[in-house]
Amino acid sequence: MSRKTRRWVCHFFLCLGVLYLRTGGLSSVVALGASIICNKIPGLAPRQRTICQSRPDAIIVVGEGVQMGISECGFQFRHGRWNCSALGERTVFGRELRVGSKEAAFTYAIIAAGVAHAVTTACTQGSLSGCSCDKEKQGLYNQEEGWKWGGCSADVHYGLGFSKAFVDAREIKQNARTLMNLHNNEVGRKVLEKGMHLECKCHGVSGSCTTKTCWMTLPKFRQLGYMLKTKYNQAIQVEAMRSSRNKRPTFLKIKKLPSYRKPKDTDMVYIDRSPNYCEADQLTGSMGTQGRLCNKTAQQPNSCDLMCCGRGYDTHQYSRVWQCNCKFLWCCYVRCNTCSERTVVYTCK
Numbered sequence: 431m432s433r434k435t436r437r438w439v440c441h442f443f444l445c446l447g448v449l450y451l452r453t454g455g456l457s458s459v460v461a462l463g464a465s466i467i468c469n470k471i472p473g474l475a476p477r478q479r480t481i482c483q484s485r486p487d488a489i490i491v492v493g494e495g496v497q498m499g500i501s502e503c504g505f506q507f508r509h510g511r512w513n514c515s516a517l518g519e520r521t522v523f524g525r526e527l528r529v530g531s532k533e534a535a536f537t538y539a540i541i542a543a544g545v546a547h548a549v550t551t552a553c554t555q556g557s558l559s560g561c562s563c564d565k566e567k568q569g570l571y572n573q574e575e576g577w578k579w580g581g582c583s584a585d586v587h588y589g590l591g592f593s594k595a596f597v598d599a600r601e602i603k604q605n606a607r608t609l610m611n612l613h614n615n616e617v618g619r620k621v622l623e624k625g626m627h628l629e630c631k632c633h634g635v636s637g638s639c640t641t642k643t644c645w646m647t648l649p650k651f652r653q654l655g656y657m658l659k660t661k662y663n664q665a666i667q668v669e670a671m672r673s674s675r676n677k678r679p680t681f682l683k684i685k686k687l688p689s690y691r692k693p694k695d696t697d698m699v700y701i702d703r704s705p706n707y708c709e710a711d712q713l714t715g716s717m718g719t720q721g722r723l724c725n726k727t728a729q730q731p732n733s734c735d736l737m738c739c740g741r742g743y744d745t746h747q748y749s750r751v752w753q754c755n756c757k758f759l760w761c762c763y764v765r766c767n768t769c770s771e772r773t774v775v776y777t778c779k
Contacts, residue, residue: 473523477599487559491552492545492596496523499544502655503537509732511707511722511739516715523600527715530607530701534715536662538611539618539698542597543654546622550589550648554582561588564646572644577630580643586626590619606670606679610701613682617698621657625649661698668699708739719778726776738778746775 468474468482468489482489503514512533517525523541527534553561563582571578597615601608629647634640670679671690682699683690693699705711710718724734724743734743754769 473600475600475602477602478596481596481599485560488549488552488592488596491548491558495545495548495593496541497544498548498651499537499541502544502651503540505652506536506540506655506659507533509730511719511731511737512704512716513722516717523597525715529705529714530610531704531714532662532665532698532700533704535610535614535665535698535700536658538614539621539658539661540655541618542593542615543618543622543658544651545597546586546589546593546619547648547651547654548589549592550584550586553588554584554648561585564588577642577644579645581629581631581645583645584626584648586623586646586648590623593619604678606682606701609670609679609682610668610699613693613695613699617661617696618654618658620696621654621661622649625654625657658698661696665698665700666693667703668693668701670701706739708741722778724776724778734776734778741779743776743778746777748773748775 465483468479468486471479471482471489474482500514500517503517507513514537516527517537527537549558549561552558554563556562562585564585564587565583567579567583569579594615598612601611625648626646627649628644630642630644632639632642667685668682669685671681671683672678673680681692683692705714705716707714707716708719710716710720719737719739720741722737723732724737725732726734726743731737749770749772751768751770753766756764756766758764
């Protein structure tokens with residue numbers, strides 16, 4: 431049985447278990463099934479398996495959030511030597527980058543944000559048990575601006591809390607990389623929280639705004655991707671400071687500064703310098719750039735000079751022919767011209 435088939439079967443039975451849970455039937459059988467399935471999911475820490483067994487419906491949403499984060503990572507770095515392709519599907523969270531680089535920092539931040547975003551969305555849509563809309567302010571009136579809270583505000587605090595409990599639970603080691611990962615997880619969640627915005631709807635006769643109700647809604651995930659890419663470009667190199675008692679890393683400080691200045695909670699941080707990603711290297715998470723498309727004339731990261739790391743590039747010519755400028759003639763047939771286009775594509779050697 432292939433890996434893809436095993437994943438599909440696992441997903442099918444997990445969905446079946448979720449259906450039983452929501453309908454209230456065969457709860458003990460489902461609990462047993464969830465336990466078996468959660469034990470088969472690769473890459474989960476003990477605390478994550480416990481959460482999986484108690485909330486199997488949420489694990490499906492977690493997987494969607496992780497894939498959303500990895501997909502956005504690929505979009506943001508599509509023109510760079512490193513394009514997130516090294517993440518693959520080794521575990522729920524993809525293949526871990528062993529080097530504590532800026533790229534690893536971005537990966538952790540975007541995945542933590544993706545899980546929080548997916549869980550919050552599922553709560554708002556009513557497709558996840560144990561949560562719904564944020565009703566804390568519902569019905570309250572804003573005297574200054576003349577509107578009241580209504581609708582279905584996204585319960586982002588539930589999503590952030592679930593992300594923190596589940597995503598952070600995989601950090602079980604006590605080392606500098608753990609401190610870095612936890613910090614960047616929080617950066618991703620803070621960017622999501624900051625991106626929340628108000629939406630309003632007017633009510634009244636003939637489109638008038640006699641009354642107005644407002645609610646909080648999630649930002650588009652593409653917007654979060656751009657915000658985290660900006661933080662990636664401004665990432666700060668840090669080092670771990672050890673406790674004098676047990677010699678274990680206790681906090682991060684900005685590297686190359688004489689003072690013990692800590693990075694801000696909103697700063698993306700990294701420990702190790704990034705490799706050049708020119709050659710394939712599993713240790714660093716580099717897939718290399720051989721065979722990658724490049725732009726011969728651009729002076730950007732996807733230019734052939736930069737993308738191909740000085741190795742040169744191959745030129746491929748393709749011709750495409752199609753029917754064009756079609757006109758309907760009375761009566762009753764269509765006459766078209768034949769158009770052709772020659773395309774030149776460049777790939778790194």
